[in-house]
Amino acid sequence: MKLILKSFAVFTLAISLTNCGEKKETDAYGNPVQEKSEVAAEPTVDPLLAKGQELFEGKGTCTACHKADTKVIGPAIKDIAKIYKEKGASIASFINEESKAIVDPSQYETMKANFVITKAMTAEERKALEVYMMSFE
């Protein structure tokens, strides 16, 4: 009996020694642990961007005339963003009737009708619309 216990002890010792030799990263349950660096960092979303999209598609009614990359009634958002970036102009100012049309002045009257909505917005809402439109490329 003593011999059996002894050999069992030796056996257990041997197993624990071999286990120590392995360098597998496991959690308390023995599941492999992922390297920290592999976990992607949370992308930081500009809160104005989400608000801008909501306004653009919602109470701004902008989607009725502006689509991402095709001209409908108004120019494509991508085209507007491109020109505004090139000229360093501000969409927030334009929709508050503080600056002139630089994309398609011949159709300005159609756009102007929508200023009833945008001028009633807060400056932050107009800025959110700008951030949203400028995010297109």
Ligand code: HEC
């Ligand atoms: C009834 C259709 C219509 C609606 C609704 C509309 N637009 Fe427009 N938009 C136009 C037309 C047409 C143009 C081209 C004329 C122009 O460039 O001013 C235009 C042009 C623009 C331009 C470029 C202005 C420039 O410098 O030439 C911006 C920026 C713009 N729209 C933003 C908006 C935003 C933001 C909204 C929603 C709050 C909106 N539009 C809603 C028709 C519309």
